[in-house]
Amino acid sequence: MVQSPPSGPTVAFDAVSKRYSGGTVAVDRVSVEIAGGSFVALVGSSGSGKSTLLKMINRLIEPSEGCTRIAGANVADEPAPVLRRKIGYVFQNIGLFPHMTVAENIAIGLRLAGGDGHDADRVGALLDLVDLPRAVATRLPDALSGGQRQRVGVARALATAPGLMLMDEPFGALDPVTRDQLGHAIRALHDRLGLTTIMVTHDMAEALILADRVLVMDAGRIVADETPRALLEGAGGPVAQALVAVPRDQAQRMRALAGDVA
């Protein structure tokens, strides 16, 4: 039922900038191409421009200059609602409607796809896809754990069978164990459906573990564009290496502690 192209589309930023009226340059002439089917993490400290760059893909934010292309087409060339049907979007507080059941929340995504929105089989298949039991379909969001709610959000985002998935701190509000499980689940879905996935995170460890490629942002610019392996081997420059140092130091301290215990 969830039909996706074998490989998601390319995404390209072409000298894209976003300036706010107060003078803030949130994104500063970014040009980069993301290959179809890849899983890219956008990493950087708070305020570095990650969310702004991401939202210039699905037109939640319009650039001041430059453009974003999906499979070669300028995103500004079609109406935003039409564009967004082809793009899944998951963010931290997923925004499920509290008075609607899980099935109804997912059906909103199906309605976007042009269905009648009440196709229980399709809702069921989407729940299967995100590893939730079909029995949760009749529950209200409040009766789910945070991780389950986030999975419902992913199911809703996948309802239109998009080739492109945008995620903005999707695991930010979750406990570490749930966060880890959901991260692996998202990566597995990405591989299974052949998506292009772009994920904003401030957590370099998460980026290194999940992504094929890590873009590091600083003051509105991409200052490093590396594979996780290259970053771990010291590439990417000082900003990237300062971010890599955090999980590396933690791992070293834990190894030392384990040595003390052994």
Ligand code: ADP
């Ligand atoms: P990140 O996602 O890396 O935390 P953002 O893209 O949210 O960063 O923000 C980048 C910069 O743009 C920050 O300095 C932020 O304060 C500023 N900014 C974001 N949205 C607005 C807005 N609507 N008006 C003015 N400044 C904004």
